[in-house]
Amino acid sequence: xxxxxxxxxxxxxxxxxxxxxxxxxxxxxxxxxxxxxxxxxxxxxxxxxxxxxxxxxxxxxxxxxxxxxxxxxxxxxxxxxxxxxxxxxxxxxxxxxxxxxxxxxxxxxxxxxxxxxxxxxxxxxxxxxxxxxxxxxxxxxxxxxxxxxxxxxxxxxxxxxxxxxxxxxxxxxxxxxxxxxxxxxxxxxxxxxxxxxxxxxxxxxxxxxxxxxxxxxxxxxxxxxxxxxxxxxxxxxxxxxxxxxxxxxxxxxxxxxxxxxxxxxxxxxxxxxxxxxxxxxxxxxxxxxxxxxxxxxxxxxx
Amino acid sequence: xxxxxxxxxxxxxxxxxxxxxxxxxxxxxxxxxxxxxxxxxxxxxxxxxxxxxxxxxxxxxxxxxxxxxxxxxxxxxxxxxxxxxxxxxxxxxxxxxxxxxxxxxxxxxxxxxxxxxxxxxxxxxxxxxxxxxxxxxxxxxxxxxxxxxxxxxxxxxxxxxxxxxxxxxxxxxxxxxxxxxxxxxxxxxxxxxxxxxxxxxxxxxxxxxxxxxxxxxxxxxxxxxxxxxxxxxxxxxxxxxxxxxxxxxxxxxxxxxxxxxxxxxxxxxxxxxxxxxxxxxxxxxxxxxxxxxxxxxxxxxxxxxxxxxxxxxxxxxxxxxxxxxxxxxxxxxx
Numbered sequence: 001x002x003x004x005x006x007x008x009x010x011x012x013x014x015x016x017x018x019x020x021x022x023x024x025x026x027x028x029x030x031x032x033x034x035x036x037x038x039x040x041x042x043x044x045x046x047x048x049x050x051x052x053x054x055x056x057x058x059x060x061x062x063x064x065x066x067x068x069x070x071x072x073x074x075x076x077x078x079x080x081x082x083x084x085x086x087x088x089x090x091x092x093x094x095x096x097x098x099x100x101x102x103x104x105x106x107x108x109x110x111x112x113x114x115x116x117x118x119x120x121x122x123x124x125x126x127x128x129x130x131x132x133x134x135x136x137x138x139x140x141x142x143x144x145x146x147x148x149x150x151x152x153x154x155x156x157x158x159x160x161x162x163x164x165x166x167x168x169x170x171x172x173x174x175x176x177x178x179x180x181x182x183x184x185x186x187x188x189x190x191x192x193x194x195x196x197x198x199x200x201x202x203x204x205x206x207x208x209x210x211x212x213x214x215x216x217x218x219x220x221x222x223x224x225x226x227x228x229x230x231x232x233x234x235x236x237x238x239x240x241x242x243x244x245x246x247x248x249x250x251x252x253x254x255x256x257x258x259x260x261x262x263x264x265x266x267x268x269x270x271x272x273x274x275x276x277x278x279x280x281x282x283x284x285x286x287x288x289x290x291x292x293x294x295x296x297x298x299x300x301x302x
Numbered sequence: 303x304x305x306x307x308x309x310x311x312x313x314x315x316x317x318x319x320x321x322x323x324x325x326x327x328x329x330x331x332x333x334x335x336x337x338x339x340x341x342x343x344x345x346x347x348x349x350x351x352x353x354x355x356x357x358x359x360x361x362x363x364x365x366x367x368x369x370x371x372x373x374x375x376x377x378x379x380x381x382x383x384x385x386x387x388x389x390x391x392x393x394x395x396x397x398x399x400x401x402x403x404x405x406x407x408x409x410x411x412x413x414x415x416x417x418x419x420x421x422x423x424x425x426x427x428x429x430x431x432x433x434x435x436x437x438x439x440x441x442x443x444x445x446x447x448x449x450x451x452x453x454x455x456x457x458x459x460x461x462x463x464x465x466x467x468x469x470x471x472x473x474x475x476x477x478x479x480x481x482x483x484x485x486x487x488x489x490x491x492x493x494x495x496x497x498x499x500x501x502x503x504x505x506x507x508x509x510x511x512x513x514x515x516x517x518x519x520x521x522x523x524x525x526x527x528x529x530x531x532x533x534x535x536x537x538x539x540x541x542x543x544x545x546x547x548x549x550x551x552x553x554x555x556x557x558x559x560x561x562x563x564x565x566x567x568x569x570x571x572x573x574x575x576x577x578x579x580x581x582x583x584x585x586x587x588x589x590x591x592x593x594x595x596x597x598x599x600x601x602x603x604x605x606x607x608x609x610x611x612x613x614x615x616x617x618x619x620x621x622x623x624x625x626x627x628x629x630x631x632x633x634x635x636x
Contacts, residue, residue, distance in 0.1 A: 132350060169586075173325065174351070174352065175327065257578050
């Protein structure tokens, strides 16, 4: 069991994409001043100066630009990277614009082919010829890893690659155990911790146990907050599932319930939970960055 | 159909088809049996994904699947021929169709007639009726919290096509902004206020293929309530589609959108609700809890043989209003 000092304090990227779950109106206002890589990199730096030690982000052109900036400023080595793939919003929107899933497939195949990633191209060809979804998934993961490494450089520590909530939850719903096992196996062989972002934490824990997936080998990013917002099917069930884990492997997200709860109240609740490996919080202003991470360190590392 | 289980097939495996199929697979009283899509490449790929679910290329091949219910999640123009085949070949008695019901009002009416003659439960996927926020707004309106309704402004915006203003054939193939994004706000307005008559309309195209990209229209109901709608999928800053209403009554105002509901009474009292304090729970989360509640409602209604709102008849009013808007817009242009 790790000590509370080991709890990772991660800067979340939602504000950098203009996301606020409390209000889209607030997100639009926020989007005007914080979507730029320079400003985001500055916020991450302030957070690092106040005890944050990682960055949890969806892999998109915006976040890759932030990584490039942090690399330029020689700060990339100070933080662990927790990358969420795919950036589902970008792909859903692209599917809308290019004509659904087949259109998206064609566009994506073209991007991989042009990326020059030989391993990814080879696995992709194998996947297409054999209609093999596992090979196509590996192609995709190789492509995303190469994008991150190319932006962040050799100094970067890619701690975990986390499957986006939409795919994790669709895979859970459709009983795709082979998909999860293949994802885990592929990443473990590359020394990267496999992660899963889910809106169905208790369901995932039960399914993984039923599929004999070792929960100690993975990390799970899931909502945990005092008001039970997005804790499906209930706050109590999620807390019980958390308690049942063999060791701390959960990254708590949505801890502020999308701005509904004040930081002190939110963090005090998280401090009562067992098996928390890390906490991810988005910050959109310099003062938020310093105050929030100072408070997180004080409450969670004490 | 057994008393506690419903055998289901899904036709059309785009993003909505996959979303419904996934949720159906976790519903305890539904059994996802078969998926149907005409795309050979997609079927070949999905065969490796869904190892225990049958995949077919043609609706008629569902005849031997002993289905209780079918979901139609294809592009809108295919809704009518598919639903007709499902009914006439007795593939299933219960039918769920993604919005909008049909590509025009005449076809929607034909579908309602077909549904009436074959029986069973029918429903259209207007998901926002299952949002805790809009449900709360409907409840406040039903309780006449803001008194007699005077006027409203409604909007529905997204950034889906904000960056591709110079000619997108896709925008047109999606049926235009009214069928796509506008249908949600129209359905909510009909749910909130009852039948509405279109008095004026203006449609605009921002792409070269003359697709409908934005719409503005004015309505009135028989009690004198006046409303104005603004709909666009070319708006900057709407990362997710957003529907909002500002409703003025004799005793106060209701402002509601996908995230927040505000009740401001003339007496000076103001109340605010968010998803966070409205028990926004479901047994499974995919795309938002409202999708789970919507599917749960349809399947339970099919098992019980009870009406599932919004029915084809209810939803056909959206198609009728869209047709009225287009007609008014044509008159404006002449």
